[in-house]
Amino acid sequence: MTLETIKSSIFRRTHTDASSFSAADMVIDLNAANEKVHSRIRKYLDNFRPTAWTTTDLSTGTATPKFDANFHDIISLYVSYNRAVELLLPNAQNFLLDITRLEKEIDEWYGVRNYEVFTTTIAAPGVLTKQNHGLQTNDQVTLVTTGALPTGIVADTFYFVIYITDHTFELSATRDGTAITTTGTQSGTHYYASDRPKRIQSSQEDNR
Numbered sequence: 001m002t003l004e005t006i007k008s009s010i011f012r013r014t015h016t017d018a019s020s021f022s023a024a025d026m027v028i029d030l031n032a033a034n035e036k037v038h039s040r041i042r043k044y045l046d047n048f049r050p051t052a053w054t055t056t057d058l059s060t061g062t063a064t065p066k067f068d069a070n071f072h073d074i075i076s077l078y079v080s081y082n083r084a085v086e087l088l089l090p091n092a093q094n095f096l097l098d099i100t101r102l103e104k105e106i107d108e109w110y111g112v113r114n115y116e117v118f119t120t121t122i123a124a125p126g127v128l129t130k131q132n133h134g135l136q137t138n139d140q141v142t143l144v145t146t147g148a149l150p151t152g153i154v155a156d157t158f159y160f161v162i163y164i165t166d167h168t169f170e171l172s173a174t175r176d177g178t179a180i181t182t183t184g185t186q187s188g189t190h191y192y193a194s195d196r197p198k199r200i201q202s203s204q205e206d207n208r
Contacts, residue, residue, distance in 0.1 A: 001072035003053065004061030006030070009073070013080040014089065021083070023055050030058070033078035034065060040103065041067055044110040045191055046117070050146040066146055068109060069156050074102040113193035115144070120190065122150050125170050126182030128192070137163040138175050139194055147188015152180050 001009075007026060011017055031052045042048045050066040057063045065072050077099045084092035118130040135141070139161040143153060153159065153171060162170040162179050170179035 001064065001069070001076075002061055003030070003058055003063045006072070006076045007058065007061070009076040010079050010083070013076065013091070013095070014083045014087065016083065023058050026079075027053055027055050027058050029079045029082065030075060033075045036078060037065070037067055037071070037074060037106070040106055041110055043107075044113070045115045045144065047189060048144075048146060048191075050188070066144070066155070067106075068144070070109070071102055071106050074099060074106070077102065110193075113142075115191045115193045118190050118192050120150060120153075120182060120186065122182050122184065122186070124181040125179030126150065126152060127164065127168050127170055129168050130192070131167050133167065133169060135161045135163060135169055135194060137161055141171070141192040141194045144191040144193065145188050147190075148186055149190060150182040150186040151184035152182040 010026070011021065014021070034050075034053070038048055038050065048066075053063060065075060077095050081092055081095035081099060083089075084095055116130050116133065118128045118133075120126050120128045137160075140158045141161060142158050143149060143155050145155055149155060159171040159173065159180070160175050160177060162172055164170060172179055
């Protein structure tokens with residue numbers, strides 16, 4: 001969901017519009033809701049602190065939350081619930097039930113995965129670095145960032161690992177596929193998530 005679709009959802013759920021819910025108030029409520037999600041995710045991703053939105057972001061409407069797209073609607077629900085309580089709307093309890101369900105799903109989604117911070121080069125192919133990453137060729141990982149990933153890789157997408165060393169690896173869009181080239185620029189802190197349990201590293205770097 002983009003900020004524009006989130007804003008439209010809030011207006012629909014709370015029977016408000018731009019004249020009764022100003023952009024200045026909206027961005028304050030959106031950032032408060034976003035931080036509630038970020039604080040929840042920080043139980044699993046250390047220092048997950050994306051930049052707060054501005055009224056310019058709200059006006060442009062193209063920005064998206066930095067957490068998994070499955071849970072973007074919780075931003076609208078948090079804001080809508082608070083506004084519904086203020087306005088004594090009868091649907092406040094329904095919003096709270098949906099929030100509780102999504103909070104549980106967020107804990108389950110992030111809690112079962114091993115999140116690790118990585119760095120990546122802008123190169124052909126892009127090389128990711130994480131000391132003692134414990135990954136093998138064709139393991140699957142998905143990416144998260146507090147900023148922007150380089151062109152070639154995106155968040156909320158599963159990639160296949162190409163093992164290089166115990167500390168470096170590349171990504172492919174397909175099993176046993178070609179390593180992805182990264183271009184452009186990047187910002188923020190990047191994380192990868194793997195469903196495989198962490199394992200003790202061997203001192204010998206074999207080809208896996």
